[in-house]
Amino acid sequence: MKKYDINNTDKETLGKWYYLMTLGRALDEKAPSYLLQSLGWSYHAPYAGHDGIQLAMGQIFHKGEDFFFPYYRDMLAVLSAGMTPEEIILNGISKATDLTSGGRHMSNHFSKMEWHIENVSSATGTHDLHAAGVARAMVYYNHKGIAMTSHGESATSEGYVYEAINGASNERLPVIFVIQDNGYGISVPKKDQTANRKVADNFSGFKNLKIIHCNGKDVFDSMNAMTEAREYAIEHRTPVIVQANCVRIGSHSNSDKHTLYRDENELAYVKAADPLYKFRRMLLRYKRFTEDELKEIEAKAKKDLSAANRKALAAPDPDPSTVSKYVLPDPYQPTKYPDGNPKQDGEKETMVTALNKTLKAEFRHNPNTFLWGQDIANKEKGGVFNISKGMQQEFGEKRVFNAPIAEDYIVGTANGMCRFDPKIHVVIEGAEFADYFWPAVEQYVECTHEYWRSNGQFTPNITLRLASGGYIGGGLYHSQTIEGALASLPGARIVYPSFADDAAGLLRTSIRSKGFTLFLEPKAQYNSIEAASFVPDDYEVAFGKAKIRRPGNDLSIITYGNTTHLCLNVAEQLSKEHGWNAEVIDLRSLIPLDKETIFASVKKTSKVLIVHEDKVFAGFGAEVASILGTEMFRYLDAPIRRVGALFTPVGFHPVLEKAILPGEEQIYKAAKDLLEY
Incomplete structure (x- = not known):
């Protein structure tokens, strides 16, 4: 490995x-002036x-x-990587x-x-998971x-940083x-963040992980450390932590006032440790450049920044x-x-069988499809409900594999892997049960933001089951x-099938679609006879298309x-009891929502009952009711009624669950009251 120092580095470099x-540095110091002139850059x-x-x-x-x-402080890093000052100012x-x-994301991002200098969010450290995911694809x-992923030492306090380093090492x-x-x-000092003075030492016991410490203020030590890190990571195919000791000369940002928590001695020290001035002094001391030569470089930088500024200011809002x-x-x-109504003229399959067969078919259809999650591929087991049974045996452990019990890692690495190539589609079991998904909500939010935040440049092709x-x-x-x-949360499709054929058809459409889909499966119906149905080969169901399960004229359920x-x-x-014909509409797709089918039914029946398993309070039915109350009010002959779970958690004992979740008795009473209204 080449070693850099002041004497053996060529003058051009x-x-x-x-x-x-x-x-x-000129750009770094100019950034606050844009805010003072009300031109933008409100975060720097x-x-x-x-x-x-x-x-x-x-x-x-x-490249x-x-x-x-990069993270939000990496202005020089991206400039050094090849971005122009104009491109930085435009952001x-x-x-x-x-x-x-295109102005959608925060300044300083x-x-x-x-070039694969990736668009990352403001939630510091989340992008470590994306880096691990794209490295998996590599x-x-x-x-x-x-x-390569970057952030400050305090971000290592976040759990997803640990998950990324653990996963990359494993x-x-x-x-x-x-x-x-x-x-x-x-303003929080390092002593309040971590027990180790050097946070990289928190990971010193990890197998397959190299840790390099360097002086981040020194150009040569940093170049040697990063060169070694890149060569080592490629040669050994293992992760590397580079901990760079830096100083923060200014405040954290333009909304922070560091004089409130740093004393004069500390401020004097960090100013004296300025890496730019140290590098300039070295170039002169070792006679690599003259004062005039350095001033010529400084003048060129000033001129180039001025030109970039003019061009950026002229750009449209x-x-x-x-x-x-x-x-x-x-x-x-x-x-x-296209109509989503196959003839039911064959042997019925359970939802578990339909999902398993569809997954296998889609993995054969697209060899760039992957599946991982907790407990989904161990010998003959295929998840808690055997939906992935036999998949690792057929498609191999590089395409179908177990993930750690780390929901953030499951979703975040899926996001990252999709960045490698748009042909990649990932199916993940985000958690063994939906109730356990909450640790991954941050990465769920990341997935929903990506397409909009990047102005259409990237969307993760993920089906989250x-x-x-x-x-x-x-x-x-x-x-x-x-x-x-x-x-x-905008940016995700949400589907929720009730029958085996719809589960298969929506899963196929999800896997073949560009973008992010939340695929919710009613596990009580996995092996139920009532949800079983004939599933044609290559069956497909479009998003945003509800299905009339039972036609009727008196009430829309x-x-x-x-x-x-x-x-x-x-x-x-x-x-049977009253001769009333209630129309039952199975939404199948919540986002997008099939308003056309719902509206046509309401125009016909003039009465609406919305039923779902989730809580009535703030449940999805509230949105449906609001839409109908706003757009279909003139067709209604009765108040819209909703039936769902009580505003409590779900109890374990059967009598508690029955009291909390909606049952036929509550639905029947609400429907009868509406029909008699």
Whole structure:
């Protein structure tokens, strides 16, 4: 490995480095002026004091080979990697031509997706999981390169940073985790963050992990550390932590006032430790450059920044009429069964069988499809409910494999793996039961943001499967459903089949579609006879298409999931006892929602009962009721009624579960009251 020092580094390289450091510092110091002039850049986190490590990160980045996940302080790092000052300013002042997101994402979040300088969120440290995921794809496809992710030392307090480092070590993934240690998490000193003075030492016992410490203020030590890290990660196919000791010369950001928590001695020390001035002094002391030569470089940097500033200021602002673009990509459009109503003329299959067969068929259809989750591939076992049974045996442990009990890691690495190539589609069991999914909600949010935040440049092609709902006596962590809580987050399709054929058809459409789909499965129906149905080969169901399970003219019952079967039973009872014909609409797809079918039914019946297993309070039915109350009020002859679970957790004892979850008795009474209204 080449060793860099002041004497053996050629003059051209030293000049380039000094130019980048001078240009970066000038831009770093100019950024706050845009806010003062009301031009933007309302968030700016200065990097001054991190100069050595950031220069080195950009210099070892290989465009076309590596993936780089910078954090919000990495201005010099992306400049060193090849981004122009104009591109950085466009992000800072949120112009329509901002490469990161066209003004959608926060300032100081720099990316260039075509180079795989990735768009990351403001939730610091979350992108470590994405780096691990893309590195997994690099290994699978025998791609030479590394994934590099960066953040401060305080981010290591986040659980998903631990999960990423643990997972990368366990899977032997070529990820470089750069920790830029400036001693503070905003105003919180390092001693309040971690027991070890050097946070990388928290991971010193990890197998397959190399840890390198360097002086992040020193250009040469940083270059040697990052060069060694990249070579080691590629040669050994293992992760590397580079802990760079830095100083933060200024405040955390323009909304922080560091004089409130740092004394004069400390401020004097960090100013004296300025890496840019140290590098300049070295260039002169060792006679590599003259004063005039350095001033010439400084003048060029100043001139280039001025030109970049003029061009960026002239760029157009974002068009507010475009805010609804890139929320969800266009899905796969089924062609074989466009009406979604196959003839029931064959042997019925259970939902478990239908899901298992569809997964296998889709894995044969697209060899770039992957599956992982907890407990899904161990010898003859295929998950708690055997839905993935036999898949690892057929498709191998590189495409179907167990994940750690770390829901963040499951979802976050799926997001990352999709970044490697858009042909990749990932199916994940986000948790063994939907009730256990909550630790991964941060990564769920990341997935829902990606397409919009990147201005359409990236969307993770993920089908997130969760065994959901009750009626099995599972209690708090095995009998709850979560669609009501997640439906408020734009950027995900949400489907909830009730029958085996719809489960198969929606799963196929999900896997073949671009974008992110939450696929909720009513586990009480996995092996039930009433949910079994004939499933044609290659069956497909379109998103946003409800199904009329039972036609009628007197009442519209709108439902999905487990309660579809309860509603069908109630409708038959109403018909036998009173001669009323209730129409039962199985939504199947919550987002997008089939308003056309719902509206047509309401126009016909003028009465609406909404039934779902989730809580009535703030449940998805409240949104349906609101839509109908606003858009279909003139057709209603009675108040809209809702039936669902009580506003309590689900109890374990059968008598408690029965008292909490909706049953046929409650549905029947509500329907009868409406019909008699």
